[in-house]
Structure formats: structure tokens, C-alpha cells
Amino acid sequence: MTPFRQFCLLLLCSASGLLQASDAAALRARHLALAEPLANNPFQRPLYLESTHGDSLLQGDIYAELEQPFSLAGPALQGVRQWCELLILHLNVKGCQASGTQAQARLKLYVGRKFDQPLADAYPFEFHYRVEAAQSDYLRVLLAAPQGPLGTQDYRIVLEVLALDARRSFLHLSYAYRYGVAANLAMQGYLATGGRDKVGFSIVGKTASGAPQYLDGMRAVVERNTMRYYLAIDAYLGALALPVAARQDKRLNDWHSGVERYPRQLHELERAAYLSMKRQEIRRQQRQAATRQ
Template sequence: MTGIRGFYLAVLLCAPAGLLQADDAATLRASHLALAAQLAHNQFQRPLFLESSQTDNLLQGDIYAEIAQPFSQVGPALQGGEQWCDLLILHLNVKACRAASVAGNAMLQVHVGRKFDQPLVDAYPFAFSYRVEMDEPDYLRVGLRALQGPLGTSDYRILLEVLALDEQRSFLHLSYAYTYGVAASLAMQGYLATSGRDKVGFSIIGQTDAGQPLYQGDMRGVVERNTMRYYLAVDAYLGALALPVGARLDKRLNDWHSAVERYPRQLHELERAAYLSMKHAEVQRQQALAQGAAVQ
């Protein structure tokens, strides 16, 4: 049970209200200016900055990145529950996503599971509210929130902000975290001591005796890996918008896998063929769910 509990904590999607702060266009623009040096020079070889934080019961990861697409294209593409389901399913641990309306509120029903094909009954069902919090000519903020998660965790959120920089570029901020208690912390420590013992994050916290980078580990390493996986899903989703609708899925899946394989120490899990086979089956199941079919 320890491995399963640790696994669920390792793939949590969202973040607590206490840490995530709703900004605005001016604040995000100031962040872009303040991070100019980090965006220009980093270990990712792209204009991207990642950070994480941990308190007694909160974990949070944040990514800030420039993307080579205009806000006029990016903003509309990141609005709508169906669009978010198309984005989230790229992550290898998302088994299905269904947009729905509950009592007049937009919801995303997201099943999170393991890194292989499995019935939905074996995955954890998250119920996320979905809300466009701000939609301005040069700025978008979308918030997702789930009140409950596995092992007594609660109050999950995703916050995604996008700002227009110029006619060709946008600036994106993705933030996610989760609240955890003693039971969840113990389960995560069990995961990190067994199947997750060789996993690391992205922040460089020192050097080894051989002069190699020493990467963030432990629970902050977990949140950094998942922050990156979801950012790469956003990036792959947006990168296929110029293609005909029928060609977008294959490009997104291949681009997501190629992107995670740029960081094998942190993110390698499945070979491309296995990932593509699993995801094509899961997308078919997701499409059946959207049409109201009963699936497993």
C-alpha cells in the first residue's frame, strides 16, 4: 500500500488556495521583467524558470515561460472545459477527463492513475471546478479547483496565466500545489524511499563531489517534476493549433513525449511506442465518455 499511496501523491494535479495568488496583467508583466536573467540563462535551454516551495503542509510548483505564439491564438485556445481535457490527457498519469456542468457550474472530472493502461475504477477521480477568472485583451487567468484528493489531501488548484508580450510571443505562468497531512507525508516518504528513491527534480541545489549538479529531491522534487509535465502538456497542446483538427492529436502526443525525453533523469517513464499506444486508447475512452457512454 505504501507504493500506491506514494504514487497518488506523486501525480496530484492541483494547488491550495492558501499559496496560489491571483495576479493580474501588470503583476505578470513585472514578473517577466524581474525574471529576464533567469529566462535567458538556465539549464532548460529555453526561456523558462521553475521554482518550488514547501511548508509544513503545502507544496507548490511554479513555471514561468515565454512561448513563441501570439496571445490572440493562445488565449482562446486555453478556454473551455473540452480544451482542457484535450490538454490534460497528454500527461501519462491522466487516464480520462470529462467536461460537465453540475448545478450550473463548469466541472472537469479527471481520473488520475498509473503509468500504464488501467480501468477507470482503479484510478482516482478528481472533481475540479473550472473558471475563467479574468479574460482581457492582453491577459487570461484560468483557475481549476478540487476540494478533495486521496489520503486526506484537500483543496487542490491549478492556476494558469497568460500575458501578451508582442505580436509573436506570450508569457505563461503555471502554478500548482497541494495540501497534505501526516498520513500523506508518511506515504510520500515511503514512496521516496522505495520506487521513487532515484527520482529528482530540476532545481540545482549544489554539486556532487565529482562536480556534477545536485538536484532537488524529496517532496519538492516530486512537485517540480509534475509542474514540468503539466507545463509541457500546455506547450504541446498549443504547438498543434496551426494544424488541421484531425492532425493535432498525433502531433501533441509525439511532442509531449519528445519534450519529456529532453529531461530523462527527471521525467523518463515510457518508451514512445508504449506511450502512444496507451494514449490513443485513453483518448478513445475519453471521447466515449464525452458522448455519454459507460466505459471502464
């Protein structure tokens, strides 16, 4: 795997290194402040996305209302092993191994290309997993990996979920990482070649014909992967009401359908190719989990 391709894939696993401590009251205030953009946006759902780039830090944040009660979503997102079932939905996640409990919980995540490949060819990340708050109406989960390749560091995934009413929850997903000279050069190489036509979701102007002009560059990469992970969470939660045997196919199909809502930014594989690849990867993940038990 070339350095710039490797670096691009790293963005899948990052989260907000500078995210300030929050709580239920702060997230509820954020929900109120975002009332207008949640109601009026181009995402076809109550969702707000923002990204920042500065001081060697890239960060993406999504805020969204979920049609899921907190009594269902909160417990479902607390277990470290449930996160492996969630993360594997992402196109570039090739495998996930969960271990330990509570303060010793770990996630080993393998990130690779958009086709089936051996785990030995994917890049492994070691994440510490911690539930920082688990209240009757609020959940906060942190995944942190201190190091990555090419001098990158401080990878963090932060998820907050807040109860809104009997049927809805409010979600905040944030991720970021820090990078140095080598990683910056690798990313610029990717953006000049394989990623040169890729765009994000933020609209920065209009073309001569009046069509939206979308953000490009490093922030666009963060925005695309923020959305892919949000869609994985949404698909994972959306299948919980089904019998266990029916959940996997619904999650995979819902993730792909979610991606195809935004083909300009996110289209990579046709549904049949995605489903075939993911079913193989999930079977491999399940075999490995059974071997470790």
C-alpha cells in the same frame, strides 16, 4: 493501489493554494524581473521553475515564454472541454470528463499508473473550473478541488497567460496542495522505495566529480509534475495551427519529445509504449464524451 503510490499520483493534480491574486500588470512585472533566468538556464528554453515546501503545503511554479500569440493561446485555454484534450497528454492522466458551463463548469480527472488501466482503478478528482479573467492581453484560469484522499485538501491549478508581442506570450503555471500526517507518511514510504532515485530540476550542489546535484524528496516530485503539465500545455498549443485531424498525433509526439529533453527527471516510457497507451485512452475518452451528448 498502495497508499504511497496513490499519494504520489495526487501531486499531478495540485495547484497553488496560496497563490496571491494577480493581474496583467503583476505578471508583466514578473516577466521583467525574470529576464536573466529566462535567458540563461538549463532547460533549453526560456523557462524558470521554482518550488516551495512548508506549513503542510507543497507548491510548484513555472514561468515560461511561449512561441504562441496571445490571440491564439488565450481562447484555446478558456474552454473547459479543451482542458480535457490538454490534460490527457500527461502520462498519468487516464481520463477526463468535462461538464457544465461558466460558473457550473466541472472537470472530473482520473489519475493512475504509467500503463493502460480501467478508470475504475484510477483515482477520480472533481475540479471546479473558472475563468477568473479574460482580457484582450491577459487570461487567468482556476481549477480547484477541495478534497483528496489520505486527508489531502485544497488542490488548485492556476494558469495565467499574458500577451508579450505579436508572436509571443508569457505563461505562469502554479499548483499546490495541503497534506496531513497520513499523506506525509504515505509520501515518505514512496520516497524510500519506488521514488528513492527520483530527482527534481533545482540544482542544490555538485557531486565529487563536479556534476550537478539535483533536489530530491517531496519538492522534487512537485517539480517533475509541474514540468509535465507545462509540457502538456506547450504541446497542446503547438498543434493548433494544424488541421484538426493532425493535431492529436503531433501533441502526443511533442509531449513525449519534451519529456525526453530531461531524461534524468522525466523518462518513464519509450515513445511507442506512450503513444499506444495514450491513443487507447483518448479513444475511450472520446467514446464517453459522445455517449454523454
